[in-house]
Amino acid sequence: xxxxxxxxxxxxxxxxxxxxxxxxxxxxxxxxxxxxxxxxxxxxxxxxxxxxxxxxxxxxxxxxxxxxxxxxxxxxxxxxxxxxxxxxxxxxxxxxxxxxxxxxxxxxxxxxxxxxxxxxxxxxxxxxxxxxxxxxxxxxxxxxxxxxxxxxxxxxxxxxxxxxxxxxxxxxxxxxxxxxxxxxxxxxxxxxxxxxxxxxxxxxxxxxxxxxxxxxxxxxxxxxxxxxxxxxxxxxxxxxxxxxxxxxxxxxxxxxxxxxxxxxxxxxxxxxxxxxxxxxxxxxxxxxxxxxxxxxxxxxxxxxxxxxxxxxxxxxxxxxxxxxxxxxxxxxxxxxxxxxxxxxxxxxxxxxxxxxxxxxxxxxxxxxxxxxxxxxxxxxxxxxxxxxxxxxxxxxxxxxxxxxxxxxxxxxxxxxxxxxxxxx
Amino acid sequence: xxxxxxxxxxxxxxxxxxxxxxxxxxxxxxxxxxxxxxxxxxxxxxxxxxxxxxxxxxxxxxxxxxxxxxxxxxxxxxxxxxxxxxxxxxxxxxxxxxxxxxxxxxxxxxxxxxxxxxxxxxxxxxxxxxxxxxxxxxxxxxxxxxxxxxxxxxxxxxxxxxxxxxxxxxxxxxxxxxxxxxxxxxxxxxxxxxxxxxxxxxxxxxxxxxxxxxxxxxxxxxxxxxxxxxxxxxxxxxxxxxxxxxxxxxxxxxxxxxxxxxxxxxxxxxxxxxxxxxxxxxxxxxxxxxxxxxxxxxxxxxxxxxxxxxxxxxxxxxxxxxxxxxxxxxxxxxxxxxxxxxxxxxxxxxxxxxxxxxxxxxxxxxxxxxxxxxxxxxxxxxxxxxxxxxxxxxxxxxxxxxxxxxxxxxxxxxxxxxxxxxxxxxxxxxxxxxxxxxxxxxxxxxxxxxxxxxxxxxxxxxxxxxxxxxxxxxxxxxxxxx
Ligand SMILES: Cc1ncc(COP(=O)(O)O)c(C=O)c1O
Numbered sequence: 024x025x026x027x028x029x030x031x032x033x034x035x036x037x038x039x040x041x042x043x044x045x046x047x048x049x050x051x052x053x054x055x056x057x058x059x060x061x062x063x064x065x066x067x068x069x070x071x072x073x074x075x076x077x078x079x080x081x082x083x084x085x086x087x088x089x090x091x092x093x094x095x096x097x098x099x100x101x102x103x104x105x106x107x108x109x110x111x112x113x114x115x116x117x118x119x120x121x122x123x124x125x126x127x128x129x130x131x132x133x134x135x136x137x138x139x140x141x142x143x144x145x146x147x148x149x150x151x152x153x154x155x156x157x158x159x160x161x162x163x164x165x166x167x168x169x170x171x172x173x174x175x176x177x178x179x180x181x182x183x184x185x186x187x188x189x190x191x192x193x194x195x196x197x198x199x200x201x202x203x204x205x206x207x208x209x210x211x212x213x214x215x216x217x218x219x220x221x222x223x224x225x226x227x228x229x230x231x232x233x234x235x236x237x238x239x240x241x242x243x244x245x246x247x248x249x250x251x252x253x254x255x256x257x258x259x260x261x262x263x264x265x266x267x268x269x270x271x272x273x274x275x276x277x278x279x280x281x282x283x284x285x286x287x288x289x290x291x292x293x294x295x296x297x298x299x300x301x302x303x304x305x306x307x308x309x310x311x312x313x314x315x316x317x318x319x320x321x322x323x324x325x326x327x328x329x330x331x332x333x334x335x336x337x338x339x340x341x342x343x344x345x346x347x348x349x350x351x352x353x354x355x356x357x358x359x360x361x362x363x364x365x366x367x368x369x370x371x372x373x374x375x376x377x378x379x380x381x382x383x384x385x386x387x388x389x390x391x392x393x394x395x396x397x398x399x400x401x402x403x404x405x406x407x408x409x410x411x412x413x414x415x416x417x418x419x420x421x422x423x424x425x426x427x428x429x430x431x432x433x434x435x436x437x438x439x440x441x442x443x444x445x446x447x
Numbered sequence: 448x449x450x451x452x453x454x455x456x457x458x459x460x461x462x463x464x465x466x467x468x469x470x471x472x473x474x475x476x477x478x479x480x481x482x483x484x485x486x487x488x489x490x491x492x493x494x495x496x497x498x499x500x501x502x503x504x505x506x507x508x509x510x511x512x513x514x515x516x517x518x519x520x521x522x523x524x525x526x527x528x529x530x531x532x533x534x535x536x537x538x539x540x541x542x543x544x545x546x547x548x549x550x551x552x553x554x555x556x557x558x559x560x561x562x563x564x565x566x567x568x569x570x571x572x573x574x575x576x577x578x579x580x581x582x583x584x585x586x587x588x589x590x591x592x593x594x595x596x597x598x599x600x601x602x603x604x605x606x607x608x609x610x611x612x613x614x615x616x617x618x619x620x621x622x623x624x625x626x627x628x629x630x631x632x633x634x635x636x637x638x639x640x641x642x643x644x645x646x647x648x649x650x651x652x653x654x655x656x657x658x659x660x661x662x663x664x665x666x667x668x669x670x671x672x673x674x675x676x677x678x679x680x681x682x683x684x685x686x687x688x689x690x691x692x693x694x695x696x697x698x699x700x701x702x703x704x705x706x707x708x709x710x711x712x713x714x715x716x717x718x719x720x721x722x723x724x725x726x727x728x729x730x731x732x733x734x735x736x737x738x739x740x741x742x743x744x745x746x747x748x749x750x751x752x753x754x755x756x757x758x759x760x761x762x763x764x765x766x767x768x769x770x771x772x773x774x775x776x777x778x779x780x781x782x783x784x785x786x787x788x789x790x791x792x793x794x795x796x797x798x799x800x801x802x803x804x805x806x807x808x809x810x811x812x813x814x815x816x817x818x819x820x821x822x823x824x825x826x827x828x829x830x831x832x833x834x835x836x837x838x839x840x841x842x843x844x845x846x847x848x849x850x851x852x853x854x855x856x857x858x859x860x861x862x863x864x865x866x867x868x869x870x871x872x873x874x875x876x877x878x879x880x881x882x883x884x885x886x887x888x889x890x891x892x893x894x895x896x897x898x899x900x901x902x903x904x905x906x907x908x909x910x911x912x913x914x915x916x917x918x919x920x921x922x923x924x925x926x927x928x929x
Contacts, residue, residue: 024805024877033797036804039668039821040700050698051569055788058531065531065782069540071555073548076539082547085769092463094496098503100533102721106512108523108853109725114908115848118509119724125452128925132490138924141725144581147769155625176769183743183765186592188627229483257475259485272769281536282556283546283770284581285727297922303725308918311911320918326584326621327859331611331630333621339582339715343723353452353499356461357488365475366465372478373470390479406549415548434470 075280075415079436083394083427084225084418085146085174086283087275089253089363090431092354095277095347105343109303113318114310120317123305123342126349133255133352134269135262136291140302142345143288143337146272147177150219150249151184152301152335153268153290157217157245158190159334160299164216164244165191170202172224173249190216200226200387200396208238215242217268221249222258226425227394228387229258236265252276252289252348254392256357256364261291268292275429277351278344287344298324301335363430367393370428374437381445386423396423397444405444412443449509452492452502453926460495509909510724511853517875517883519806521825521856521868522616522664524694524716526799529786532719532779541778546770550755557754560771561747563781564731570784570792571690571710572703573733577742579772583691586711586730587622587658592764593709593734593741594656594685595626600741600762603683606655610684612641614665614860619658619689628655635862639665639818641675650678656685661702662695662823664860664868666803676706685709685738693717694872695800695823698793708735718780729776743767798873799824802880806871809884813891817863825870827863833891836898840865843890845912846904850886 025031037045056064080088099105103118110116110123127139143149154167167190169181178194185192193215195206202220211218218239223229232248239246248266253275261269273287274280292300298321306320326333355363371393375385378397386396399405402419409416414436417424424444428437476484494502512518518525536542544553564576580586591609598606609623612633620630631649636642640663657679661669669675679686688702690712697717702710714720715728722728734742744763745756756771787795800823807826811819815831830840844854844867856868871880894901905911 024801028801028804028808033801036797036800036821037696037699039670040696041670041673044672044705045700046698046704050789050792052566052784052789052792055786055791058786061531061782061786062534064785065535065538065541065778068555068559069535069538071553071558072540072544073552074539074543075545076543080545080548082545084547086546088543088545092496094500098500098507101504101507102514103507103510103512105721105723106514106528107510107724108518108520108525108722110510112844112848112854113913114845114905114910115511115853116509117909118506121449121451121509122503122506122724124925128451128453129491131925144585145769148581148585148767174769176766179766180768183592183767186595186627186764187625229479231482233482255485256489257485258479259483260489263485279537279542279775280545281542282544282553282774284768284773285775286769297924304922304924306918307923308914310913314910316910316913318913318915318918320915320922320924323919325617327617329621330617331620331624331632333617333624336584336588336618336621336625337582338584338618339722339726339728341581341723341727342725343721344727346724349452350499350503353492353494353502354461354496355463356493357491358493359461359463360491361488362463362465366468368475368478369468369470390483392479410549410552415545415552418547430465433466434468437470 078413078415079432080415081417081426081440082415084425085176085272086280087427087429088280088431089275089429091277091279094354095350098350099347104346110319113316117317120305122346122349124307124317126345127305129349129352130289130291133252134250134291135260136269137294138297138300139291140300140304142340142342143290143302144341145284145286145288146249147180149270149288149290150177151181153247153270154181154190154217155184156299156301157247161216164214165189166193166215168193168195168207168210168215168218170195170197170207170220172197172202172226173219173221174225200228201389202230204234207235211238211242213242215239215244217245217247219247219249223251223254223392223394226387226396227391229390229392232264253360253364256360258392267296273344273348276348278347285341285344287341287348302337302340366430367428370432370437371395373434374428377437377441381441383444393429394425394427396420396425398423408443414440449505451926455498455502456493458493461493462495516851517879518853519855519869519871519883520853521870522691523856524870524872526719526872527874528719528721529783532782535782536775536778542775554754557747559778559781561749561754563777564747566784567712567731568733570697571712571733572701573710574736575739575742576731576733577746578731578777579743579768580711580730580732581768581773582726582728583711583713583730584618584622585767586732587618587689588626589732589743589767590687590709590711591622591626593738594687596741596764597685597738598655605653608654610649610654610657612659614663614862615658615660616664616689616691623658639667640669640671643671643674646675646678650682650684652683654682654684656687658687658689660689660692662692665818665827666822666825667818668823672705680706691716692824694796697796699796708738714776714780719783720776720779727773727776729773795873802871802873802875806869806880806884810887813888825868828867828869829863830865830867833894836894838894838898838901840867842901842904843867846890846901847886848905849907852883852886
């Protein structure tokens with residue numbers, strides 16, 4: 024090949040890089056290895072981690088240990104899906120495009136809104152994109168009112184995105200674990216582009232979103248609801264709450280915990296925001312023979328066309344995670360999703376009862392879905408005890424442990440949890 | 448055209464079930480106030496497992512991945528994705544870790560994370576890395592926020608503009624805008640490189656920096672990089688490196704040695720993690736030490752033999768991503784680097800560049816190549832030779848589908864009229880490059896002798912070309928029921 028090019032060495036392929044800019048040495052990275060050595064090395068690293076396969080996990084706080092159907096894991100390994108790029112060429116990508124169209128439909132149905140994009144990075148960045156959209160869309164409003172019951176990492180991300188200078192986050196402290204509705208109402212004014220609520224809240228509480236919806240709409244701002252997707256099988260949808268934008272973390276829908284990623288940011292909006300929603304969207308159309316076909320559409324919103332006028336820069340998203348979500352929803356179906364949601368809730372009820380019998384109290388006496396905070400004087404010590412007993416404990420708050428219950432947990436595991444916590 | 452999953456509904460056929468519950472049966476209706484409950488189940492598919500499996504299997508047959516064949520999509524580095532990397536990421540000890548579990552219960556994962564930061568720093572010549580960003584554009588946003596924080600920290604509040612070459616990927620100007628900068632476009636000169644005069648004229652004390660891709664989107668190394676760096680630095684600006692094209696210099700030269708202050712790399716390009724049909728990716732960001740304090744939190748640190756996440760970084764721009772980034776993707780890229788080692792990474796780059804130049808050589812004549820000289824990992828051809836017959840770049844792309852190939856990137860970069868951007872990557876054998884070149888040559892012949900066959904392409908694909916105008920004018924974005 025070099026000969027064809029009239030060259031005598033591979034080095035000559037880099038003659039356009041000045042000699043003093045070339046590294047001139049080998050990278051200081053250990054010599055490569057074959058597959059068998061690599062396999063042992065990865066196994067050895069993995070063996071030094073405690074996995075939720077081996078230890079019951081009561082951690083939630085934005086990432087949940089749900090069951091993933093075997094069929095999903097296998098289907099996701101169809102390499103026509105996972106080794107493909109973004110479906111820019113519709114004639115060779117109908118399978119992927121159709122799967123995204125189906126995903127969009129499922130997310131709209133779940134959230135009760137009209138238009139879904141093809142995915143965003145994760146729940147936190149989806150919320151930041153939604154707030155950004157609201158500010159840009161409002162032509163001049165900069166304020167976003169956010170209660171501190173939203174996931175602390177989402178709040179951090181929101182703060183980082185706001186360094187761009189186009190939005191001002193007004194953080195409203197909560198009262199007794201719930202949104203302080205009066206404080207939110209008084210924070211909202213005619214400069215407010217949007218008000219946010221997370222449902223259930225970071226602390227697991229199901230909130231009354233109604234008054235906030237009324238207040239923000241009275242001031243002509245947008246109502247953004249960050250939802251947990253499995254709970255939507257039984258809880259009122261963002262659309263029913265009157266949300267203009269729903270966002271959230273799609274990880275519970277068939278994604279492994281994977282130490283925090285890759286997950287799935289979802290976003291759905293009502294129709295009037297269709298041309299404002301960030302990210303890719305698939306639409307249905309026809310081909311030259313009049314056959315139904317799918318294609319990336321409304322691309323005039325996106326960075327590769329709009330360039331410096333684009334209001335979001337997202338390009339690659341979390342497509343394979345969106346595919347996992349639509350496989351998950353297909354495999355469990357509407358009844359399965361409802362059963363899962365109910366089971367999570369029932370296990371949480373069972374745990375509350377057991378904890379109370381052991382003399383412990385929930386920190387907040389409010390309705391919950393599958394997560395709640397239990398008051399504990401020394402949560403770190405409690406977690407250590409749990410760890411010593413082979414249980415992955417809860418999320419440590421100042422004076423409480425936030426515990427989550429998925430359908431994978433059993434009453435026996437909860438009994439063990441309570442026995443240890445009760446003895447602290 | 449296959450039915451949508453919703454059109455395959457057979458009510459009651461879904462057999463998903465949970466274990467029997469032994470904890471009593473309190474009704475949801477009694478524990479959650481009715482006003483918070485949904486009245487009807489969401490409309491979701493109702494199919495049996497076999498129907499679901501067949502549905503998605505059928506969809507997969509109407510997709511094309513790197514595993515299907517050569518994928519010369521310029522700027523996307525569609526190299527082979529080794530299977531052992533998938534295996535590693537799916538080990539329960541990697542895939543089943545809760546992000547908040549105690550750090551002493553995930554030391555193996557933390558070690559991997561920490562070493563990955565260090566290896567990326569070595570490969571790019573930077574001092575510190577954050578693995579948080581979820582994709583290239585997310586890395587750009589993180590990097591540009593760091594540049595902004597740096598200037599502001601120095602009380603240099605005048606710098607409200609960002610320079611971006613006209614050859615740049617759309618995410619560069621979009622990122623600058625999203626982060627709150629006014630974009631100044633820098634012209635490319637006749638040789639397809641940054642026009643130094645234009646750069647000099649536009650650099651000022653209002654400019655925060657320059658976002659540059661090197662090799663650039665024409666696949667050309669910016670030979671004046673030292674001069675470019677000097678102009679930007681002397682003007683008080685910072686130099687940003689879009690690492691989407693790192694595959695063209697990996698192991699041979701490093702952005703850090705060329706004067707770049709901030710870089711992002713795409714693990715889903717250079718480091719072989721699969722693109723997943725559009726994601727997930729991972730876009731780590733590296734910086735030189737004066738910028739290290741501004742990196743997002745957390746950063747993995749090592750104390751003695753223990754690894755931990757460090758959040759105590761008061762000047763940090765904060766978080767850009769939940770938890771620690773796309774860890775599952777990071778595991779695959781780590782495995783890739785471990786398998787290749789220092790020498791192997793350089794070899795990968797050398798062969799990527801060899802393959803690109805070989806194809807460029809093969810296709811010259813049949814196709815117009817505006818910058819027909821030594822390129823790096825990719826090159827840009829055009830359909831100019833085919834224009835007299837009325838054949839466009841899009842036609843050629845669609846005709847390639849008939850020949851069994853995924854088309855190259857088309858109509859990008861914008862500075863080349865009717866661009867066909869070809870990046871073969873190092874994982875193609877010479878024989879496969881010859882096959883691809885033969886297909887391209889056959890299409891060029893067809894364009895001369897029988898242009899209609901190209902203009903009407905594709906002929907053998909799943910569908911004909913689609914009506915994109917109606918798709919955008921009258922959007923149908925979900926299934927509304929039959
Ligand atoms: C040159 C360049 N920069 C940036 C990006 C954006 O990367 P991502 O899609 O991962 O956000 C791309 C992706 O195509 C690219 O080619």
